Amino acid sequence: MSSRLAAAVGLLVVGVAADVWSTHLAITSGEFVEGSPVGRAFITRFGPLRGMLLTKAFGMAVIGVPVAVAGGTRRLVATLMCGGIGVLSLLAATRNLLLVAGYWA
Numbered sequence: 001m002s003s004r005l006a007a008a009v010g011l012l013v014v015g016v017a018a019d020v021w022s023t024h025l026a027i028t029s030g031e032f033v034e035g036s037p038v039g040r041a042f043i044t045r046f047g048p049l050r051g052m053l054l055t056k057a058f059g060m061a062v063i064g065v066p067v068a069v070a071g072g073t074r075r076l077v078a079t080l081m082c083g084g085i086g087v088l089s090l091l092a093a094t095r096n097l098l099l100v101a102g103y104w105a
Contacts, residue, residue: 005075008083015089020052021098028098035092059085 001009005079011068026032027048034040038058043051098104 002075002079007081008079008081008086011086012082012089013086015086015093016053017055018093019089019096022093022100023048023052026100028094032096032099035095045104056085056089059088062099 034043036055039051039055042054042058043052046054063084064077064081067080072080083084095104
């Protein structure tokens with residue numbers, strides 16, 4: 001495994017963990033509003049944890065399929081999918097924490 005792919009997988013794990021934890025915190029505080037229509041549908045249908053994981057998988061497909069169709073290598077596709085969803089998950093966790101703190105309307 002290349003160092004970039006390993007870093008992207010690490011970013012994915014940290015991002016997903018932070019997003020799940022901060023979403024749980026936001027839901028228990030009554031401040032959570034899902035920003036994504038896909039995420040809202042998955043969370044409503046499958047519950048918070050499974051819905052969030054399905055949303056991450058859907059996001060990985062949205063990132064990976066165009067790169068694969070454009071001729072990207074499997075390693076490049078995997079790196080972009082993991083890194084992209086990791087970064088987006090960290091951004092969602094930051095948003096959730098700002099919601100709970102009262103800094104996000």
